[in-house]
Every structure is written in C-alpha cells, then in structure tokens.
Amino acid sequence: MTARLVTGIGELTTWDAERPVLADAAFVVEDGRVAWVGPASEAPDADDREDVGGAAVTPGFVDSHTHLVFAGDRAAEFEARMAGAPYRAGGIRTTVAATRAASDDELDAGVRRHLAEMHRQGTTTVEIKSGYGLTVHDEARALRIARRHTDETTYLGAHVVPSGTGTAEYVDLVTGPMLDACAPHARWVDVFCEDGAFDADAARAVLRAGIAAGLAPRVHANQLGHGPGVQVACEVGAASADHCTYLTDDDVEALASTGTVAGLLPGVEFSSRHPYPDARRLLDAGVTVALATDCNPGSSYTSSMPFCIALGVRELRLTPREALWSATAGGAASLRRDDVGHLRVGARADYAVLDAPSAVHLAYRPGVPLVRQTVVGGERSSA
Ligand code: NIG
Ligand code: FE
Numbered sequence: 001m002t003a004r005l006v007t008g009i010g011e012l013t014t015w016d017a018e019r020p021v022l023a024d025a026a027f028v029v030e031d032g033r034v035a036w037v038g039p040a041s042e043a044p045d046a047d048d049r050e051d052v053g054g055a056a057v058t059p060g061f062v063d064s065h066t067h068l069v070f071a072g073d074r075a076a077e078f079e080a081r082m083a084g085a086p087y088r089a090g091g092i093r094t095t096v097a098a099t100r101a102a103s104d105d106e107l108d109a110g111v112r113r114h115l116a117e118m119h120r121q122g123t124t125t126v127e128i129k130s131g132y133g134l135t136v137h138d139e140a141r142a143l144r145i146a147r148r149h150t151d152e153t154t155y156l157g158a159h160v161v162p163s164g165t166g167t168a169e170y171v172d173l174v175t176g177p178m179l180d181a182c183a184p185h186a187r188w189v190d191v192f193c194e195d196g197a198f199d200a201d202a203a204r205a206v207l208r209a210g211i212a213a214g215l216a217p218r219v220h221a222n223q224l225g226h227g228p229g230v231q232v233a234c235e236v237g238a239a240s241a242d243h244c245t246y247l248t249d250d251d252v253e254a255l256a257s258t259g260t261v262a263g264l265l266p267g268v269e270f271s272s273r274h275p276y277p278d279a280r281r282l283l284d285a286g287v288t289v290a291l292a293t294d295c296n297p298g299s300s301y302t303s304s305m306p307f308c309i310a311l312g313v314r315e316l317r318l319t320p321r322e323a324l325w326s327a328t329a330g331g332a333a334s335l336r337r338d339d340v341g342h343l344r345v346g347a348r349a350d351y352a353v354l355d356a357p358s359a360v361h362l363a364y365r366p367g368v369p370l371v372r373q374t375v376v377g378g379e380r381s382s383a
Pocket of ligand 2: 065066067220294296
C-alpha cells in the first residue's frame with residue numbers, strides 16, 4: 001500500500017494531548033490510517049505527496065445524532081413556527097405517514113442525498129436513527145436501509161406513540177416484537193423521553209429491553225422542558241443524553257458524575273425558537289459535550305456541522321476550538337469511538353481540508369462553504 005504525505009498544512013488539528021493544534025504541519029496516510037504526524041520540516045519521505053497550499057485541516061466531523069430515513073418535508077410547520085406557533089412532538093406523525101408511504105428506493109435515495117450534503121460539508125461519520133416507521137415492518141425497514149450506509153444505527157421505535165394506539169400497548173410492541181425485528185440491524189437503542197412522547201417509566205422499560213437485546217442506550221432528553229430524561233439516561237449508563245436544552249443543577253451533576261455525554265443540537269433551537277442550551281455551564285461542570293445536527297425534517301432540517309459549530313460558538317458559549325472539539329472528538333465520545341474524531345497516529349484518515357488558514361474560520365465565516373475536500377479512510381473525493 002502506498003503512503004501519502006499531506007503537506008503545506010497551515011494549521012492541523014489533531015487533538016493530541018500535548019499539541020492539539022500544529023502550525024506548518026504534515027501527516028502521512030497509509031492503509032487508510034494516520035501513520036505519522038508532525039512539523040512539515042521533519043516529514044518522512046512518501047510515495048505520494050499532496051500539498052494543500054496553506055489550508056487548515058481538521059478531523060472529519062462526527063455527526064452523532066441524525067434521523068435521515070424519512071420522506072417528505074415540513075416546511076409549512078417551520079413557517080408557522082417562525083410566525084409564532086410552538087414546536088410539538090406530535091409533528092413527528094406527519095413524517096411517519098410520508099415515510100410509510102415511500103418505497104425502499106425512495107427512502108434510500110433520501111439517505112444518500114443527505115449523506116452527500118453532509119460529506120460536502122466535512123462530515124465523515126454519521127449516526128442514523130429509525131423512528132419514522134413505528135410499526136415492526138417500517139422500523140426494521142428503516143434500520144436495514146440505514147445500515148447500508150453506517151454501522152452507527154439506532155433503534156428509535158419509541159419516538160412517539162402512533163395514532164390509534166395506547167401507550168402501554170405500544171411500549172409492549174417496542175420492547176417485544178419490534179425490538180426482535182430491529183436489534184439485528186442496530187447498535188443503539190434510543191427513546192424520546194418528553195411530555196407528548198414517553199415518560200420516565202416507559203423510557204426505562206424501552207432502554208432496559210434494548211440493553212437486554214445487546215443494544216447500547218442513548219436518549220432524547222430535556223428538549224422541550226425540564227423532565228426526567230437526563231436522569232434516566234444517567235441511571236441506565238447511556239452513552240449520551242441528547243438535546244439537554246432545559247437542565248437543573250442535578251441534571252448537570254448527573255451528567256458529570258456518570259460520564260454520559262451531553263449531545264447539543266443547536267439546529268433544533270434555531271428552528272423552534274427555544275432558548276439554546278448552555279454548553280459553557282456543562283463544560284465548567286466537567287461534562288463532555290458533543291455537537292450534532294439532529295438532521296430531520298421536523299425540528300432541525302440542517303445537514304451542516306459547520307453551521308452547528310457556528311451556533312455553538314455564538315449561542316452556546318463555546319470557544320471556536322471547543323466547538324470544533326465537540327463536533328469531532330465529542331461526537332466520537334458520544335458514539336464511544338476512539339478511531340475517529342481526531343488525527344493522532346492510528347486514527348482513521350478522515351479529515352476536512354478547509355478553504356481557510358485556520359479552523360476558527362468555521363465560526364468566523366458562518367454560512368460560507370469552507371470545506372474544500374472531505375477525505376474518508378484516506379480516500380479523496382471532491383467535496
Ligand atoms: O430530535 N425530539 C424528537 N425527535 C426529533 C424531532 C423529530 C421531528 O420533529 O420529526 C428531534 O428533535
Ligand atoms: Fe433527534
């Protein structure tokens with residue numbers, strides 16, 4: 001296998017403990033991994049050389065929370081919200097109806113289209129949830145389609161109770177036959193623990209059944225108001241509690257003491273006019289923070305990690321470097337991955353080359369398409 005030396009890097013973010021960001025850096029890619037990193041002046045010889053002309057290079061973004069298997073859109077709902085209507089969990093059922101009516105090919109094409117958007121914007125690892133099927137057949141179908149594109153698939157049968165079904169009856173389905181059909185295609189189990197969706201007892205039942213079936217838990221928690229989601233997530237040892245918009249001091253303390261990652265999804269607050277979560281408060285308490293898009297047609301229809309980084313800096317009170325960390329290494333922590341989200345020796349060679357001299361520009365130049373090239377496992381394709 002040939003080795004490629006990437007050189008001429010104005011600023012390289014590796015997240016190495018000693019030197020997290022290097023000026024005038026170079027690195028070597030071999031067999032899809034980072035084989036060497038250091039100052040350009042000390043770079044070893046390689047079969048192949050690529051000079052990026054002073055560009056900043058960052059780890060590829062790790063989007064740890066998306067709902068890409070869906071059909072239709074809800075632009076009218078967004079328009080009404082921008083005129084004052086509130087966001088309601090029940091809107092999920094609109095997308096459920098459109099998704100059930102779509103063919104496998106249509107759903108797969110939608111996933112591909114959104115993944116291509118993400119790739120163009122520097123994202124190299126994506127988690128995808130089910131949750132717009134809500135029948136045994138439709139949830140398993142969503143996960144089978146998601147699995148064609150990522151190993152990070154999440155069973156979210158407990159997204160909302162479908163019309164015409166009682167909650168207890170539906171929880172029995174989600175923890176029984178639906179779980180049996182979905183577990184083979186999923187790594188994670190998730191539940192939307194919120195007023196209008198599932199309460200603490202139902203959430204515990206869903207998560208415990210998923211754990212018993214070999215899935216690892218993550219939770220949609222504290223999105224629309226204070227509630228038990230974060231506490232339930234910490235209690236069951238969830239990898240992440242996502243949203244974390246409304247937190248008590250006890251919630252923050254539980255996240256810090258259990259190591260459950262707080263997944264912050266600022267596209268949701270942008271698109272619902274809820275207040276943004278306070279990342280500064282979480283970091284000051286020692287909580288690990290991940291930033292993700294939550295890409296879905298209802299609450300956050302963005303596929304852009306750079307947009308979330310910009311919101312993270314401007315609205316969540318992260319520094320530019322903390323926001324980039326949360327969008328890369330933080331996402332990896334949320335997915336319990338150590339092979340992505342950084343560019344230390346041994347990492348998968350997943351990176352973004354920016355049309356900018358430093359990664360600060362991701363927030364400094366919001367809305368500007370700064371990702372020149374996205375590389376996955378060392379494979380270059382135009383972004
Ligand atoms: O993460 N909160 C629950 N699920 C999605 C919203 C889904 C929808 O509105 O369609 C979310 O925000
Ligand atoms: Fe979500």
